[in-house]
Amino acid sequence: MADANGTLSKLRAGFSRQSLKTKVLTGIGGFAAAAISLGASLYQLRNPDQVPNRAAGQTIEAGRWLVTPNAAAPASVLPDGRPVKAGRRAVVLELTLANRTEGTSNAVTGILKLTNVAGAEGPDFYLVRDRERLMALQPRLPERLQAVWTLPADAALPKTLELTVAGVTFKPKDNLYGAPGWFNPHDVARVSVPLDAAGAPG
Structure with a gap:
């Protein structure tokens, strides 16, 4: 019974780590997309001659x-x-x-x-x-x-x-x-x- 409880605890901890990892990666992806969009906007502001x-x-x-x-x-x-x-x-x-x-x-x-x-x-x-x-x-x-x-x-x-x-x-x-x-x-x-x-x- 103790082994079963230990295995269950390890599975739960694994799922929690995986869920946290997914959330962190999702957040990083969102920040990266926002940074790219901001970078493109700043590039256009600094390079107005690029507008035809x-x-x-x-x-x-x-x-x-x-x-x-x-x-x-x-x-x-x-x-x-x-x-x-x-x-x-x-x-x-x-x-x-x-x-x-x-x-x-x-x-x-x-x-x-x-x-x-x-x-x-x-x-x-x-x-x-x-x-x-x-x-x-x-x-x-x-x-x-x-x-x-x-x-x-x-x-x-x-x-x-x-x-x-x-x-x-x-x-x-x-x-x-x-x-x-x-x-x-x-x-x-x-x-x-x-x-x-x-x-x-x-």
């Missing part, structure tokens, strides 16, 4: 989206006909956006950053076909949109809008939940779009 430059009219792969910035112009009226708030004016970028996923999506926040206009807020997205705010995009159906930033009425406007397009990467399993999704937002392209002083594009 694109011209207006070129399609950019941005993870779940295909983004094609086409034309830009200042505006005093929003695409839906409402005037811009007093003391401000708008800059409108006409673009084509295609949802590359298999489901309807409205995850467009953060995909465009206007980098050379001070005090700009936005963008808000409008459908060109009906001038309404974008609710969601169907899968694999390119849509013409207008991205609208508002800025102080007296803000100086450049001759060319400098934009950064951000993308995300699909992972079949994330490190935390083991579920699929889009992760690691990062800049995928810089785009220069001439600003047409004649009026809004589209």
Whole structure:
């Protein structure tokens, strides 16, 4: 009986050590993945020239989206006909956006950053076909949109809008939940779009 109890104690201790080892290895793996992700982000910050430059009219792969910035112009009226708030004016970028996923999506926040206009807020997205705010995009159906930033009425406007397009990467399993999704937002392209002083594009 004593031998049986001793064997059982040894088995339990072995299982405990194995469980602890598994937890430690899992934790190390999680920390390693986080360190790699952080390292990649820091590398991008320290090496901004690695982000490619694109011209207006070129399609950019941005993870779940295909983004094609086409034309830009200042505006005093929003695409839906409402005037811009007093003391401000708008800059409108006409673009084509295609949802590359298999489901309807409205995850467009953060995909465009206007980098050379001070005090700009936005963008808000409008459908060109009906001038309404974008609710969601169907899968694999390119849509013409207008991205609208508002800025102080007296803000100086450049001759060319400098934009950064951000993308995300699909992972079949994330490190935390083991579920699929889009992760690691990062800049995928810089785009220069001439600003047409004649009026809004589209």
